[in-house]
Amino acid sequence: MYMMNRYDLNPAYAGFDGSLSTTATYRTQWDGLEGHPVSMNINAHMPVYLFNGAIGFKLERESLGALSTIRSSASYNYVRDTDYGLFSGGISVGILQGTLDGSLLRARSGVYENNIIVHNDPVIPNNIVNGISPAIGLGFYHINDYFEFGLAVDNVLNARIKFTNDLEYEEKATFKAFFEYYLPINDFLQVYPSILVKSDLVQTQLEIAAKIEFEDDIIGGVAFRGYNANSIDAIGIFGGLRLNANLTIAYSYDIGLSQLNRVHNGSHEILLNYNLNKLIGAGIPQKVIYNPRFL
Secondary structure, three states, rough: HHHHHHHHHHHOOOHHHHHHHOEEEEEEOOOOOOOEEEEEEEEEEEEEHHHEEEEEEEEEEEEEOEEEEEEEEEEEEEEEEEEEEEEEEEEEEEEEEEEEEHEEEEEEEEOOOOOOOOOOOOOOOEEEEEEEEEEEEEEEEEOOOEEEEEEEEOOOOOEEEOOOOEEEEEOOOOOEEEEEEEEEOOEEEEEEEEEEEOOOOOOEEEEEEEEEOOOOEEEEEEEEEEEOOOOOOOOEEEEEEEOOOOOOEEEEEEEEEHHHHHHHHOOOEEEEEEOOOOOOOOOOOOOOOOHHHOO
């Protein structure tokens, strides 16, 4: 449900929800597969009109097998209002913390009997090791009455975590491009086709989706992930409700299409968004001069 959590994709999106907006997600991918990916994300962003832009904060935890990472970052983006729409440029600065549980790894020459863990490999640790690295992201975003478009790059500096003298973990810079079009059907029904492309310049993944909104309260849609035989992963079905003016909840289920579907039970994701829906930080009010004739 990337189209419902756009700040997570791009720091330059901050503030475009019009007020303080907080989103939390939980995703378990390829459920039932041992060591499958699990991610939790919470972020908040809001416009700051005094600074001609917006600020945001993001905290994310991901686990995959023996490796888990925690990302925390803060962002600022400058917004320019033009006759062609809003243009925004943003930067995020944060920390990437990695944890590797060496006891979950296995080496060919290791000994693993009676709760004994001996890898017989000087590179693989026998216990839990940690490390941190700075992480910087950049983003550009444009929005007008009919479409939105964004470009972003995570880990501009190729975040590198050094666990031991001989063991490192590196996250390469990841580029993301997002496009969404507003297609009104009538006064009650709107469709939002969208595309998301992610690439580290070695591997690329494509997601195509269509979100449908009915009377601004009911949300539904379908998504497809992949573009060729090597990248096709799943079809996603999602739906949600705006419970009131502030709170939105949504859920998605991915039906696996790759050969991994033989060993997993699909992917699940739940999203919760709270929008204050109040004008805040609108700047310093103009000075009021009282005239005694009208008192």
